[in-house]
Amino acid sequence: MNRIIFATGNEDKLKEIRMILKDTGVEVVSMKEAGISAEIAEDGKTFEENAVIKAKTVMELSSEAVLSDDSGLEIDALDGAPGVHSARFMGTDTSYDIKNAAILEKLAGVPEEKRTARFVCAVVCALPDGRIFTCQRTMEGRIGYEIRGKNGFGYDPIFYLPEYGCYSAELSPEKKNEISHRGKALRGMRAILKEELIL
Ligand code: IMP
Numbered sequence: 001m002n003r004i005i006f007a008t009g010n011e012d013k014l015k016e017i018r019m020i021l022k023d024t025g026v027e028v029v030s031m032k033e034a035g036i037s038a039e040i041a042e043d044g045k046t047f048e049e050n051a052v053i054k055a056k057t058v059m060e061l062s063s064e065a066v067l068s069d070d071s072g073l074e075i076d077a078l079d080g081a082p083g084v085h086s087a088r089f090m091g092t093d094t095s096y097d098i099k100n101a102a103i104l105e106k107l108a109g110v111p112e113e114k115r116t117a118r119f120v121c122a123v124v125c126a127l128p129d130g131r132i133f134t135c136q137r138t139m140e141g142r143i144g145y146e147i148r149g150k151n152g153f154g155y156d157p158i159f160y161l162p163e164y165g166c167y168s169a170e171l172s173p174e175k176k177n178e179i180s181h182r183g184k185a186l187r188g189m190r191a192i193l194k195e196e197l198i199l
Contacts, residue, residue, distance in 0.1 A: 001198055003027040004125075005034045007058040007068040016177060017067065020186050024199045028067075036061050047071060047084060047122035048134055055126035063128050065198075067189070071121040071182060073155045075103070075143055077110045086155070100147050100158045107143050115142040117159065119168075121181035123189045125198075133192050137184035141168065152176060 006017055006028050018028050031037065040057050044050040047070040054068035072086030082089035090099050107115060122136040144160035149169025156169035161179075168176065177183040193199040 001026055001065055003029060004065045004067055005029055005031060005036065005058060005062055007031055007040075007054045007066050013069065013182070016182065017186055020183075020190055021199070024190075024194075026199060031058060034062055034064065042070065042084075044070075044084065047120050048124070048136055050084060051122040051124040052126070052132060052134070055124040056132070059126040059128060065128065066126050067123065068126075069121055069123045069182065069185065071119065073117060073119055073159070075107075075115075075117040077107055077114050077116075077143075078103075096154055096157070097147065100155060103143060103155075103158060104145065104147070112142070115144075117141060117143050119155075119159065119181040121185040123182075123185040125189060125193060127198070133189065133196070135185050135188035135192060137181050137188060139168075139179060139181040139184075 004026055006014055008014065009031065014028065014030055021028055036058055038057060038061060040054050042050045042053065044053055050070040051068045055066045059066040072083055074080045074083050090102060118138040118140045120136065120138050122134060125133045141159050141161045144158055144167060147157045148167040149157050151171060151173065152169040157167060159168040161168060190199065
């Protein structure tokens, strides 16, 4: 295989997957570069379902190999919310300062041991011959008590990593890629595609 479409409009995600697949010689192109535009309803109940919907839709439109991902934050004390609704939680136009403050407020009084949470990322590859591969990974941590750190994005400033003694938004981009749900799922998918002799 000499090229694969990554079903995302996010430049940072494209950069990350290009780095991970660099030595394979496979060219990773965005949907725009492949001339595909589609409004895809992400109405699945799980991260994996949503990633499968995206990868299959773009594969059917392009007849090429397609990678996709779907991710979000699961908070145990909120029964797994915001989960698959992470991007839409409180509205897509609401700033993460406001969303993060609202989550801290909801968890006021919740003791340390019940503040467990995880970032989840499902990566899917859909091939034109109908084969579908999936790889899901997590980054486990806790919801902290304050908003801290300038790196990362989204919910990183309230996500505390006990193992590292810091918030996710305090990690360097390199360290975050090494331990994050997305980095691990993308590298896991690379391993699957190598094993299947697709890469
Ligand atoms: P998507 O997979 O690009 O749709 O991302 C879903 C949403 O989950 C993002 O908009 C963020 O709110 C949240 N999210 C996913 N991964 C991360 C992360 O690494 N840090 C912070 N927030 C994240």
